[in-house]
Amino acid sequence: MRVVALEEHFTVPDIVKRIDPAIxxxxxxxxxxxxxxxxxxxxxxxxxxxxxxxSMDETGITVQVLSATGxxxxxxxxxxxxxxARDLNDHLAEACRRHPDxxxxxxxxxxxxxxACAAELARCVKELGFLGALVNGTTExxxxxxxxxxxxxxxxxxxxxxxYIHPHIPPALVxxxxxxxxxxxxxxxxxxxxxxxxxxTAVHVLRVVLAGTLDKHPKLKIxxxxxxxxxxxxxxxxxxxxxxxxxHLQRKISQTILDQVWITTSGIFTEPPFLAALQxxxxxxxxxxxxxxxxxxxxxxxxxxxISLSPADIAKLTHGTAxxxxxxRT
Numbered sequence: 116m117r118v119v120a121l122e123e124h125f126t127v128p129d130i131v132k133r134i135d136p137a138i139x140x141x142x143x144x145x146x147x148x149x150x151x152x153x154x155x156x157x158x159x160x161x162x163x164x165x166x167x168x169x170s171m172d173e174t175g176i177t178v179q180v181l182s183a184t185g186x187x188x189x190x191x192x193x194x195x196x197x198x199x200a201r202d203l204n205d206h207l208a209e210a211c212r213r214h215p216d217x218x219x220x221x222x223x224x225x226x227x228x229x230x231a232c233a234a235e236l237a238r239c240v241k242e243l244g245f246l247g248a249l250v251n252g253t254t255e256x257x258x259x260x261x262x263x264x265x266x267x268x269x270x271x272x273x274x275x276x277x278x279y280i281h282p283h284i285p286p287a288l289v290x291x292x293x294x295x296x297x298x299x300x301x302x303x304x305x306x307x308x309x310x311x312x313x314x315x316t317a318v319h320v321l322r323v324v325l326a327g328t329l330d331k332h333p334k335l336k337i338x339x340x341x342x343x344x345x346x347x348x349x350x351x352x353x354x355x356x357x358x359x360x361x362x363h364l365q366r367k368i369s370q371t372i373l374d375q376v377w378i379t380t381s382g383i384f385t386e387p388p389f390l391a392a393l394q395x396x397x398x399x400x401x402x403x404x405x406x407x408x409x410x411x412x413x414x415x416x417x418x419x420x421x422i423s424l425s426p427a428d429i430a431k432l433t434h435g436t437a438x439x440x441x442x443x444r445t
Contacts, residue, residue, distance in 0.1 A: 160184055
């Protein structure tokens with residue numbers, strides 16, 4: 116069975132170390148405890164070769180669509196950030212050229228320099244063969260509904276490629292208000308992988324809806340991970356409570372999301388959130404992902420083997436929708 120996973124990550128330490136450590140710390144990156152029973156994620160992330168391929172082979176994953184994990188060029192303003200994005204994209208393109216049947220790419224963009232983003236996306240799609248771009252949360256407090264990113268969104272529509280909105284650490288003011296005052300490990304995890312990442316991404320999606328950004332770009336395609344970042348269980352309520360106060364949109368909130376957003380299973384491997392996603396988005400809008408190396412490929416494989424779907428729906432989940440959306444070579 117062909118299996119495509121499209122929220123899978125890499126990094127290049129020699130490029131990332133060009134970022135000022137003070138900037139990395141200010142953005143909220145903190146040391147993570149390393150697991151005792153498997154390699155640490157940041158030990159695995161730099162490899163786009165035999166070690167990664169071995170894990171994919173052992174778990175039946177045919178293709179990984181790779182994207183740069185943070186910290187990255189979205190932290191770096193000006194020419195240095197633009198150059199860093201270009202270098203990371205060129206590094207990924209070379210790995211994809213070595214293994215064209217196993218790896219594909221999402222561009223990383225110099226988001227501190229909005230005017231440069233559209234050009235880098237176009238270069239990555241037209242020259243490097245990438246399938247879209249992945250954006251890590253907010254940049255200097257700006258969401259994608261900010262007018263400075265309008266050219267980027269228009270370019271994604273023109274190129275007919277999706278933008279994957281991936282979680283990022285919440286901004287400093289949010290961290291201070293919501294996630295401080297706890298034991299250090301608890302503050303970090305509730306602000307990131309246990310809650311903060313996902314609520315932050317849900318807010319991002321709702322902003323591009325409520326700002327009218329998706330009405331302005333009705334052909335823009337958005338992808339989000341983690342079984343929809345909690346949105347599936349809230350869509351009906353969003354519609355119900357917005358009736359009296361939200362009258363400027365062309366569609367209901369839920370309809371806009373269902374028209375223009377696809378979701379992946381990344382990092383969530385239990386049935387209740389999958390069922391909520393299935394009952395709201397439908398099987399044609401859900402794509403398999405693992406979130407490697409932050410989640411192990413084995414966990415994703417066990418989830419696929421356990422869920423009960425028809426053969427046609429399993430095919431959509433594992434590769435059919437991703438092949439169509441991303442125009443993957445099969």
